[in-house]
Amino acid sequence: MKKNRLASVLPPVIVGIVGLALWEGTVTVFGIREILLPKPSSIWAQLFEKWSVLRHATWETGKISVSGLLVGIFLGVLMALIANRFKVLNDGFTPLAIAINATPIVALAPIFNAWFGITGTFSNQAVVIAVVFFPVFINTAKGLNEVHPNEIELMQSYAASEWTILREVRIPNALPFFANSLRLAAPLSVIAAIVAEYFGGPQDRIGTVITSSAGFAKYDVAWAAIAMASGLGLLLFGSALVTERLSMPWRISGDIKDN
Amino acid sequence: MRDNSEALEEAVSVESADKVFNSGSDNEVQALLGIDLNVKEGDFISLIGPSGCGKSTLLRLIADLLSPTAGEVKVFGKTANQARLDQDYGMVFQHSGLFDWRDVSANIELPLELKGWSKADRHVRSREMLKLVRLEEFKDYYPRQLSGGMQQRVSIARALSFEPRLLLMDEPFGALDEMTREHMQVELLRIWRETGTTVVFVTHSIPEAAFLSSKVVVLSPRPGRIHSEITVNLGNRTDETREDPEFFQATTEVREALRAVEAN
Numbered sequence: 421m422k423k424n425r426l427a428s429v430l431p432p433v434i435v436g437i438v439g440l441a442l443w444e445g446t447v448t449v450f451g452i453r454e455i456l457l458p459k460p461s462s463i464w465a466q467l468f469e470k471w472s473v474l475r476h477a478t479w480e481t482g483k484i485s486v487s488g489l490l491v492g493i494f495l496g497v498l499m500a501l502i503a504n505r506f507k508v509l510n511d512g513f514t515p516l517a518i519a520i521n522a523t524p525i526v527a528l529a530p531i532f533n534a535w536f537g538i539t540g541t542f543s544n545q546a547v548v549i550a551v552v553f554f555p556v557f558i559n560t561a562k563g564l565n566e567v568h569p570n571e572i573e574l575m576q577s578y579a580a581s582e583w584t585i586l587r588e589v590r591i592p593n594a595l596p597f598f599a600n601s602l603r604l605a606a607p608l609s610v611i612a613a614i615v616a617e618y619f620g621g622p623q624d625r626i627g628t629v630i631t632s633s634a635g636f637a638k639y640d641v642a643w644a645a646i647a648m649a650s651g652l653g654l655l656l657f658g659s660a661l662v663t664e665r666l667s668m669p670w671r672i673s674g675d676i677k678d679n
Numbered sequence: 680m681r682d683n684s685e686a687l688e689e690a691v692s693v694e695s696a697d698k699v700f701n702s703g704s705d706n707e708v709q710a711l712l713g714i715d716l717n718v719k720e721g722d723f724i725s726l727i728g729p730s731g732c733g734k735s736t737l738l739r740l741i742a743d744l745l746s747p748t749a750g751e752v753k754v755f756g757k758t759a760n761q762a763r764l765d766q767d768y769g770m771v772f773q774h775s776g777l778f779d780w781r782d783v784s785a786n787i788e789l790p791l792e793l794k795g796w797s798k799a800d801r802h803v804r805s806r807e808m809l810k811l812v813r814l815e816e817f818k819d820y821y822p823r824q825l826s827g828g829m830q831q832r833v834s835i836a837r838a839l840s841f842e843p844r845l846l847l848m849d850e851p852f853g854a855l856d857e858m859t860r861e862h863m864q865v866e867l868l869r870i871w872r873e874t875g876t877t878v879v880f881v882t883h884s885i886p887e888a889a890f891l892s893s894k895v896v897v898l899s900p901r902p903g904r905i906h907s908e909i910t911v912n913l914g915n916r917t918d919e920t921r922e923d924p925e926f927f928q929a930t931t932e933v934r935e936a937l938r939a940v941e942a943n
Contacts, residue, residue, distance in 0.1 A: 570772040
């Protein structure tokens with residue numbers, strides 16, 4: 421098991437290191453101007469030089485991403501439970517939600533600024549909530565609905581109430597679907613927060629650091645901010661995976677028995 | 680295992696039951712017509728027929744998962760609805776219906792949990808049931824870690840955990856390979872003898888119906904009607920029984936009834 425994990429981690433690490441080395445080498449050898457593509461070493465240097473600014477910006481953007489993510493998850497799950505309870509709502513709302521989810525919701529950022537104010541953080545947060553809500557709602561609703569008919573009949577044969585069926589069958593059945601939506605929504609929340617910051621809100625955020633650095637042709641700083649944003653996205657994605665593992669021990673099943 | 684002193688004669692009685700689906704619409708289907716069926720306590724009866732003959736529908740009428748459009752269904756002298764509320768029967772489907780998120784013991788204990796049994800009592804009973812289906816060493820496994828045959832044994836253990844007097848089975852071995860299937864049939868007969876439970880078993884396999892049942896009920900399709908009832912008496916059955924002339928005769932009888940049904 422340990423060996424397997426090492427074997428699966430090693431190749432991407434090697435490819436990553438080789439990629440960075442090629443990047444550094446190409447920029448140096450061909451004399452590409454730093455204004456077009458800074459070397460990884462210059463970006464690395466900026467990470468240290470601008471650390472306090474970057475750390476603060478990442479923290480603030482992180483707060484927007486995580487709070488928006490949590491509210492979006494809460495609303496998505498709540499709506500999925502309500503839609504599961506009332507068939508009319510499910511039939512009416514679910515197809516609409518699937519259609520909305522196929523649209524670029526982040527494009528709403530300037531509209532949200534007009535609605536909720538351009539200086540506060542709520543309009544940025546609202547973009548994150550909207551982006552997270554739809555995949556969480558759609559997947560969770562699907563998981564609550566797609567139960568094998570025999571499993572429902574079985575519960576009815578025990579004279580179980582709708583509430584018991586929800587608790588014992590539908591909710592556990594929806595967990596893997598919900599976990600999939602988390603994998604999507606966690607990195608999306610960071611993307612949504614940064615894109616929203618491009619259009620407004622306070623000035624000490626990752627999004628604004630990227631736009632202002634690029635505006636002053638300080639591309640190495642912009643890249644350093646992008647690196648921080650990537651780190652944040654990976655952190656949230658990792659948390660989604662850990663949550664998935666912890667909440668569904670039965671999914672880490674051993675070998676199939678033959679008999 | 681059970682006190683049979685106040686045993687009732689009739690476990691199931693169906694009287695002139697009809698079932699119509701989508702009544703009044705364009706795709707109205709007369710699934711069952713004028714069904715009369717009596718199952719005595721301790722019987723093992725099979726419902727067999729071509730697909731679309733309504734055998735699963737009939738089982739669901741007995742289980743009160745569907746209501747008859749006309750006629751009456753009684754289980755142990757009560758309405759089917761009351762019998763379901765009293766949990767007088769256990770049910771096994773082709774899809775094992777085991778919950779991935781519960782280990783084997785917890786799956787077997789589910790109906791007991793819903794009935795409000797204490798943890799200690801549930802444990803004792805699930806151990807007994809695992810012993811009955813010979814899966815003691817797999818109590819902590821998750822369903823996905825088990826083979827199809829083992830999953831069905833857990834499903835049977837779960838259906839019998841609260842000691843119902845009636846076991847309703849809807850093609851429970853339909854998804855198993857032939858060897859596992861024959862093995863499971865012998866196992867089921869052993870469990871049936873040990874528990875004295877009445878069984879109503881839906882199948883589309885001729886040898887399965889002939890091997891298991893004391894009575895095979897043959898249904899004809901569109902609308903589903905009872906074509907004939909064949910009494911089988913093979914006594915104590917083992918794997919060797921499958922090579923007996925009596926078994927051959929029983930399968931032939933069932934096969935001929937089914938041919939007559941198809942010819943209509």
